[in-house]
Amino acid sequence: MKNNTNTTRSEDKHQRIIKAALKVFAKKGFYNSKVSEIAKEAEVADGTIYLYFKNKDDILISVFETEMKTMINNMKKELGTSQDPIEKVRIFAFQHLNMITENQEWAEVAQVELRQSTKFMREYVKDHYADYLNLFAYIVREGQEKGVFKEDINTGIAKRAFFGALDEMGRYWVLSRSKRYSVEESAKQISDIFIKGVMNQ
Amino acid sequence: MKNNTNTTRSEDKHQRIIKAALKVFAKKGFYNSKVSEIAKEAEVADGTIYLYFKNKDDILISVFETEMKTMINNMKKELGTSQDPIEKVRIFAFQHLNMITENQEWAEVAQVELRQSTKFMREYVKDHYADYLNLFAYIVREGQEKGVFKEDINTGIAKRAFFGALDEMGRYWVLSRSKRYSVEESAKQISDIFIKGVMNQ
Amino acid sequence: MKNNTNTTRSEDKHQRIIKAALKVFAKKGFYNSKVSEIAKEAEVADGTIYLYFKNKDDILISVFETEMKTMINNMKKELGTSQDPIEKVRIFAFQHLNMITENQEWAEVAQVELRQSTKFMREYVKDHYADYLNLFAYIVREGQEKGVFKEDINTGIAKRAFFGALDEMGRYWVLSRSKRYSVEESAKQISDIFIKGVMNQ
Amino acid sequence: MKNNTNTTRSEDKHQRIIKAALKVFAKKGFYNSKVSEIAKEAEVADGTIYLYFKNKDDILISVFETEMKTMINNMKKELGTSQDPIEKVRIFAFQHLNMITENQEWAEVAQVELRQSTKFMREYVKDHYADYLNLFAYIVREGQEKGVFKEDINTGIAKRAFFGALDEMGRYWVLSRSKRYSVEESAKQISDIFIKGVMNQ
DNA sequence: CATGAATGAGTCTTCATTCAT
DNA sequence: TATGAATGAAGACTCATTCAT
Structure with a gap:
């Protein structure tokens, strides 16, 4: 039972x-x-x-949706452990890079396969990515509301910039199979630059 | 003659x-x-x-090498117009985003096709991308040597972060076919954050 | 009970x-x-x-045998209502055409599917069709014995000719989904021609 | 040259x-x-x-059109050798049956495959068959105009009846692989019945 | 150098049939 | 008997590559 x-x-x-x-x-x-x-x-x-x-494409879509949901849920959980926007930026960076190194297979597929998808695939990809990116946009907006981040930061640009910065590190690890630059160091450097870059003062 | x-x-x-x-x-x-x-x-x-x-793969490689050379040469020329590391960061950002919007076809291929390349393709891609990324690494190092950029910035991480930030904007334009966020604004925001983020003080 | x-x-x-x-x-x-x-x-x-x-073929065979038996029994019953060979020819014509229009599904299958049957199917089809055709051969022979039909009519040919004539009308209805030419008129014309064609004098 | x-x-x-x-x-x-x-x-x-x-269906269509054209042309040529409607009926019968026995392969396909055709195939089949059948309808009408055939014969029914009569003989030969009933005898019997059946008087 | 007709290996997908429950 | 999930053999069709002209 x-x-x-x-x-x-x-x-x-x-x-x-x-x-x-x-x-x-x-x-x-x-x-x-x-x-x-x-x-x-x-x-x-x-x-x-x-x-x-339904067919081979459908398998890829399902893989994508399954993994993407996990990714988003995990990220939400981690972000929930803090109230501080600055801390959240660091968490996002670490969590994202960590996920990439811990789920190499998914990272490989996400980095590579999903971006060459046919037209109809793009729709699936776009929407789920948007959800993920918006987790970061919320952090920035929150920081702005609390007065710690500069008002003139455009969240639409900032979320993509920060995500892109992290993701390019992931791409490097995936494509080159290199182990240079630890997750910790990379996360720290990127979030440090970003935080200093967007902070008031 | x-x-x-x-x-x-x-x-x-x-x-x-x-x-x-x-x-x-x-x-x-x-x-x-x-x-x-x-x-x-x-x-x-x-x-x-x-x-x-030689075969279909070889065509893709040739397309890649041709365009990549042009990209690198153009970037070098633009960067040559200034001596100031800070200014060069701005130039890099603008030039990269501008290239993406002006050469949509290449952007599409670079964003999408090259990343799903087979093993042997990766070699070609990696080396040329390295050359391009190093153009930015030089700028950072130069800034550090001149004392304007913080010493503890890891150029290997920084170059990827900055390039990734820009490239994600390009991916957004390519994949979503959106025209939101102008090249000028995007370049300014991203370089501003980066510059402020890495500057001494 | x-x-x-x-x-x-x-x-x-x-x-x-x-x-x-x-x-x-x-x-x-x-x-x-x-x-x-x-x-x-x-x-x-x-x-x-x-x-x-046993398998898919077996289903078709069963469909065929079931319907064919019904067809033969019905025809026998109708033919039993008359003693006159001439009248029986008319009955056969009307009954056959009527069956086709009243049992469109069976007509469709009989016209179309059974004729493209594989080797072993042919055996089943042949024998049952023979039984059906022979109902008509009896009529002709009876007519010859009674002296109303010409002696030199070959029943083997005549039965096929008459059945074929009727069946082609059915095929026309089935394939073209047309409703031109009523069952009554068609039956009359075909049996009239046949009867006049085979009568002594 | x-x-x-x-x-x-x-x-x-x-x-x-x-x-x-x-x-x-x-x-x-x-x-x-x-x-x-x-x-x-x-x-x-x-x-x-x-x-x-284009595909497998297209092959069948092409086979059909090729053979059907030959069939129609040959029939036209043969019918052109006579001016007498009665004689033409005999020619049609002989020529059709002869064709069937001389081109067994085509007969097999025509009898069997074309009738189980999918919806779109029906169109092709229907039109070409109509042309062929109309060759016979002309004969009947000509006979009526010349006053040798009865006026009340419906050519739409007659052409199908006559063709069906012949074709059923062909089907018999094809399906049973029997050689009973010669082409000459079959053609003679069927055309005799038909001619007597439709003649004035 | 240039052509484009011909090749045939390669793969997704269907569906009749089986069998554990 | 009845089920329906699972099987895997089979085949239409594509397209990168070759080669005779």
Whole structure:
């Protein structure tokens, strides 16, 4: 009766396929991944994929939405631990970079695959990214309201700039497979520059 | 004399194909572009492509190298107009964003296609990007040497952060096709934050 | 008592599937019909189909045999109402054309699907069609014996010719979905021509 | 310079594929024929098929149109040899049955495949068949105008009846692979019945 | 150098059939 | 008997690349 783990077969497979797809996409890239590879990785038959997903694109979309939700929820939770805008900036930076290094597969896919998506994919990507970026926009606005951040900072630009700064570090780690610059140091430098850059005085 | 136009026929076609490829890649994406489409756009026969390029990947590499060289040269020229590190930061920001909006096709390809490149492509991309990023690293180091920028700024992180901040704006314009936030304003905001963020005092 | 309705559950389902299959085949054609569609139409599970039929071909065969038996029985009953060969020719014509227009679904399948049957299907089709055609051959022979039809009429040819003449009208109705030429008029014209054509003098 | 035979490569292949398709369709049926089988039979690569035909359906349509045109032209030529409606009826019967036995492959396809065609195929089939059937309708009308055939014969019904009568014989030969009833005898019986059936007096 | 017809390997997707429950 | 999730074989079609002219 402890049916907490009573996920149906279906949910199991759905998750298994998404997980397998993430792995395969990260390794080979979307266009070079075969559906049959994903099936093999998920230990299901090729046809089974199509019981859970409309087509190959749909798998990518699902991977994206699943991971993006986790990302947003985790970030919200972390940001909830502080009331200080300055502290929140540091948390955002660390959390984002940390996520990238801890979930290399997703980072790889997010950095690489989602950006070359076809037109209709863009819609999915855009909206979820917007949600994520706005978590940071709120911090900036909050800082402005509290009078710690300069009024003339445009949040629309600032959120993209800060996110871009972090993300480029992630891209560096992902693409070069380098381990130079620790998460801690990178997060500190970037948030320090930003905070000093936007603070009143 | 008149040697300006003394490019051989071959060079003509080579360029024509690269130009056509840039256009097609920008519109459809690398994997959804057909070699025959590029050939048509370049007004050559399909087979002719293979007299100038080893394969489809090779076309993308050539497009990349051609555009990247132009990008680097233009940036160098612009940066040469000033001696002041602070001014140079502003120039870099404006020049990069301006390039993105003025060469939409290339921006589209750079933002999107190059990042989903296969393993061997990464090498090409990495090296050229490094050259470009280092143009900015020099500025930071120069600023530190002149004592205007803080010593504890890590140039390896700073160059990526600044470039990433700019590039994310470009990605926004490319992906969302939005025209919000002018080049001037975006460049000013981002360089202002950065400059204030890294300056001594 | 009340044994009329004493069909077992099984027989119910068997019939339900055949009926559903007829409907689906008529609408989509055999090769474009999915077993799952038939199951849905019959309101049974996909797997249930295979408790009653060996495979998809077997369903078509069953549909065919079921309908063909009905067709033959009905025709026999109608022909039994007369002793006159000439009258029987008219009855056959009217009854056949009437059946086609009243059982459009079956007509569609009979006209179209059964003729593209695979080798082994042909056997089933051939034998049952032979039974049906022979109902007409009897009429002709009877007419010859009674001296009203010419002796030199080859019944093997005549039965096919007459049936073909009628059937082509049916095909026209089915394929063109036209309503031109009423059943009555068509039956009259075709039987008139045939009767005059085969009568002594 | 005797370039009569100077058909281009293309025309050669186009014809070769059609011929091969006719053979394969006749043997296996449309749905059981693989494009690769047709390619093999035509001695071209699979992909080559798609240089000449949009898809598998398109091959069937082309086969149909090619053969149907030949059929109509041949029939016209034969009918042109006589001025007598009665004689023309006999010619039509003989020519049609003869065609069926001489071009078994086409007969097989025409009898079987074309009738199970999908909706859009029906259009093609209907129009060409109409042309063919009308060749016979003209004969009947001509007979009526000359006063040899009864005025009250409906040509719309008569043409279908006569064609259907002949075609059913063809179907018999095709489906049963029987050789009973010669072309001559069948043609004679069927046209005799019809002529006697529709003649004035 | 240039052409473009021909190639054929490669992959997504469908769907009849099975089988554990 | 009944279910329907799972299977996996099969095939139409695409498109990068070649090569005879």
